[in-house]
Amino acid sequence: MLDIVLPIAFGLVAVAVVLSFWRLLWGPSAPDRILALDTLYINTIALLVLLGIHLSSALFFEAALLIALMGFIGTVALCKYLLRGDIIE
Amino acid sequence: MRQLLPHPLLTPILAGIWLLLNNSIAPGQIVLGLILGWLIPLLSIHFWPEKVYIYRPLTLLRYIMVLLVDIVVANLIVARLILGNPDRLKPAFVKVPLDITSDLAISLLVSSITLTPGTLSARLSLDRKYLLVHALNEADPDALVATIKYRYERLLKEAFEKC
Amino acid sequence: MLDYLLSFLVLFGAALTFIGSLGLVRLRDFYTRLHGPTKATTLGVGSILIASAVFFSARGTGISLHEILVTLFLFITAPVSAHLLAKAALHLELNSLAKIPRKKVREANALERADQTQATKQATDNAEKIPSTDGPQEPTQ
Structure with missing residues (x-):
């Protein structure tokens, strides 16, 4: 059952990545692009975890955790930049 | 006591996170986590501006x-709205007056509003009296305000503020 | 049985992730677009992560719970980044389908700017003084 479901899940998440990427390229505004980047991070976590299940290897967990951390920090830094014009005061 | 253990709640939480991170409950890891x-x-x-008191842990639970x-329900509702016709959506900004004053309670409320059905907190007024949602x-904006106040804010007020 | 549970979680999560990104493309203005990724995608990835936790726990090499950590982290950070994005959008006064209470927002923006310049001024003033009153005043018990 899982063997049938996993490729479908991979496909769905891959399409999600493409859609987010389209929004990243298309814009039209800066917050739109930041939102698209944020979504891309989260989609990537989903892809990594699915790959971990597919290969039944727990090695991908650390990568997923790091992407989650870095993604959040990146989003916050970019938003701060939009709000204040600089990141570190 | 205050000097040695400034946040009694934080110690077990951090230890728990350490154990989850290492994915083991070996005695050595437990000791290291507690340390x-x-x-x-x-x-x-010095980075913690104010003391956190939880008056009613059960209410918080x-x-x-x-x-x-609500998070699960919210997601199904939003998923249905996204799949429906986007031109028929009626987005609105709603001003929600706040009764709670504690910083932690406000940030919890703001976060839960974002995670729950079709709402997203956009702006907290500087005096912390109003939230733009x-x-x-x-x-029906009034019904939304009533729901937020009754369903979430009341419980948070009970849990974090002395009545 | 476990197989079905896992399949359901994986499929549900992938579908929600997909719908979240679909919302990013389909919806008409920034504020409504913000709803898709913050809600649907977060729960979608959360459900995939829980599936992963169940999968690795069921392999018999001990219970694997560290996926819960990523899930928790995502659930804590998603509202924060959404709030910051909404704030940035209001700051830039992006177009919206809904009526923005513009006057209120402008007032808040102006106030915040004033507050901020004051805060930086205070910070530089404090830096010049001797740091004797630094840190929060801890009440001695």
Whole structure:
């Protein structure tokens, strides 16, 4: 059952990545692009975890955790930049 | 006591996170986790602006349960709205007056509003009296305000503020 | 049985992730677009992560719970980044389908700017003084 479901899940998440990427390229505004980047991070976590299940290897967990951390920090830094014009005061 | 253990709640939480991170419950890891949980609050004491008191832990637990159910429902509702015709959505900005004053309670409320059905908190006024909420599809703003106040804010007020 | 549970969680999560990104493309203005990724995608990835936790726990090499950590982290950070994005959008006064209470927002923006310049001024003033009153005043018990 899982063997049938996993490729479908991979496909769905891959399409999600493409859609987010389209929004990243298309814009039209800066917050739109930041939102698209944020979504891309989260989609990537989903892809990594699915790959971990597919290969039944727990090695991908650390990568997923790091992407989650870095993604959040990146989003916050970019938003701060939009709000204040600089990141570190 | 205050000097040695500035945040009694933070120690077990940090130890728990350490154990989850290492994915083991070996005795060595438990000891290391407890040491970290004791050391980190001690070193970061100046970064915590105010003391956190939880007056009713059970109410907070109930709040978390309500929230978990609502998050799942919220996602199904939003998923349906996205799949429907986007031109028929009626987004609206709604101003919600706040009764709670504690910083932690406000940030919890703001976060839960974002995670629950079709609403997203956009802006907290500087005096912390009003919250600007964006609703994805809302025909009746007053009902939304009443729901937020009754369902979430009341429980948080009970849990974090002395009555 | 476990197989079905896992399949359901994986499929549900992938579908929600997909719908979240679909919302990013389909919806008409920034504020409504913000709803898709913050809600649907977060729960979608959360459900995939829980599936992973169940999968690795069922392999018999001990219970694997560290996926819960990523899930928790995502659930804590998603509202924060959404709030910051909404704030940035209001700051830039992006177009919206809903009526923005513009006057209120402008007032808040102006106030915040004033507050901020004051805060930086205070910070530089404090830096010049001797740091004797630094840190929060801890009440001695």
